[in-house]
Amino acid sequence: MRATTIFPLANLHNLRTELDGLFRPFPLRSGFPGRWSPRVDTHKTEDAFLVAVDLPGVASEDVSINLDKGVLTVSGERKSPFGLNGEAEQRPLGKFEHAFPVPDAVDTESIDATYKDGVMTITLRKSKESQPRQIPINVG
Secondary structure, rough: OOOOOHHHHHHHHHHHHHHHHHHHHOOOOOOOOEEEEOOOEEEEEOOEEEEEOOOOOOOOHHHHEEEEOOOOEEOOOOOOOOOOOOOOOOOOHHHHHHHEOOOOEHHHHHHHHEEEEEEEEEEEEEHHHOOOOOOOOOOO
């Protein structure tokens, strides 16, 4: 009788090697086609709420800012600079959308946005009534 050594993991290694071989013709893709989510910072000052959205590589004409029923929505799309539809690219591409509830204290008529160096900054000014103010004391 002949002794046989059994390596149960050897079959898994062979399977992995064969699967790896199947995918070699395709470029590696670690990007996320479809949807992605840009980083966002929010800050509150005495007279405004500020929202900064990182949008490197996104053209300003590919961004939309909408206010509807107390919700501010920033949406758009980052496209491939090479027109490759995400092939062999590692940066996430595709559509994005961020929604922010707008506090009642915001003057919705004075919201503005600026875009500089790949950062969209949205300023939501507080209404005059909601801003802190010093109350004079009348003596008399």
